[in-house]
Amino acid sequence: MKIAVTGAAGRLGRETVxxxxxxGHEVTGVDVVGAPAQGGGHFHVADLCDASSTLQALGESETVVHLGNHTTSYGRPAGKVFNENVAMNFNVLEAARAAGARRIIFASSVQVIRRERLACEDTPSGLSRLPLDGEMPAVPSNPYSLSKAVGESQLRYAAANFGMTAVALRFPALLPDLSTLARAEPYPEALVDEAFTWLSYADAARCIQACLMSPIIGYRCYFPAHPRPWVRQPVEALRQRYFPEVPVTVALPLVSFVDGQRLRQETGWAPQDGQA
Ligand SMILES: NC(=O)c1ccc[n+]([C@@H]2O[C@H](COP(=O)([O-])OP(=O)(O)OC[C@H]3O[C@@H](n4cnc5c(N)ncnc54)[C@H](O)[C@@H]3O)[C@@H](O)[C@H]2O)c1
Known part of the structure; x- marks a missing residue:
């Protein structure tokens, strides 16, 4: 299959390529910075904010994996993050349509469903329910998460109007391996409404691959996360401490903050990397 991967010089892009x-796929990496030293496939330097460069870079791709975006709001002008991410998404979708691509996978973020509540704050959670899944309503709280929420709508639009299969993956914190984050207690600046979720880069890339190969049709939004939290405590104890007022949609005691059932049923994907 001819696959274009945007953001191919980035951490998830390199793993995915x-x-x-x-x-065995014919892969073209696309990024505004130069090609990484390793990774294979072809590489195209292009700024996704530029429509004609994006059109050229995507060529005749049958499938597009769209990972190239500003990846945070912190320390960056709000308008630049929002406007450029939305422009990149639009240009990539238009180029995918022009190429005749039938499928697009987009990296959204857990940030679309959570407020910026710190572990050291004594405020109620903004989560609408537990466990978390890909169908929770978007409630963006910063320019980056707003751009990702708009990105999900852009995908829904492409599915409805271009006849594409369009998959948004709301990735949690991506890590090389769990040793970089695992703790007995959340650190004070931890964003608790992400419910201590995480995923390895390798598992995220495998999830993208599973979505490319699955028989799903139309628009999907999934929350691919490891079932065990990065805080080494029983999930039910964490729930009672940090989310006592949040409605729970499964039987108690809660055993995971993640409901990955639909994703597993529809794509066959489940995380393979380390347990907390
Ligand atoms: N890393 C995480 O924890 C995490 C969590 C949730 C979602 N995501 C999303 O996953 C995707 C990949 O993240 P990552 O961790 O690999 O980030 P990264 O910063 O390593 O990679 C992003 C890549 O996008 C490229 N890019 C940015 N602007 C571009 C432009 N105008 N034209 C072309 N390329 C451009 C960058 O050069 C970079 O190589 C991003 O969309 C990010 O928002 C990441």
Whole structure:
């Protein structure tokens, strides 16, 4: 399959290109910075904010994995993050349509469903329910998460109007491995409404691959996260401490903050990397 991967010089992009090339696909990486030293496939330097460069870079791709975006609001002008992310998404969708691509996978973020509540704050959670899944309503709280929420709408639009299969993946904190984050207690600046969720880069890339290969049709939004939190405590104890007022949609005691059932049923994907 001819696959274009945007953001191919980034951490998830490199992992994804490596996996897809290894699986035998014809991969073209696209990024505004130069090609990474390793990874394989072809590489196209292009600024996704520019419509004609994006059109050229995506060529005749049958499938697009769209990971190239500003990846945070912190320390960056709010208008730049929001406007440029939305412009990149629009240009990529238009170029995918022009290429005749039938499927697009987009990296959204857990940030679309949570407020910026710190572990050291004594305020109620803004989560609408537990466990978390991809169908929770978007409640963006910063320019980056607003751009991701708009990105999900842009995908829904592409599915409805271009006949594409369009998959938004609301990734949690992505890590090389759990050792970089695992703690016995949340650190004070931890954003608790992400419910201590995480995923390895390798599992995120495998999830993208599973979504590319699955028979799903139309628009989907999933929350691909490891079922165990990065805080090494029983999930039910964490729930009672940090989310006592949040409605729970499964039987108690809660055993995971993540409901990955639909994603597993529809794509066959489940995380393979380390347990907390
Ligand atoms: N890393 C995380 O914890 C995390 C969590 C949730 C969602 N995500 C999303 O996953 C995707 C990949 O994240 P990552 O961790 O690999 O980030 P990264 O910063 O390593 O990679 C992003 C890449 O996008 C490229 N890019 C940015 N603007 C561009 C432009 N105008 N034109 C072309 N390329 C451009 C950058 O050069 C970079 O190589 C992003 O969309 C990010 O928002 C990441």
């Amino acid at each position: 490596r996996l897809l090339v290894h699986a």
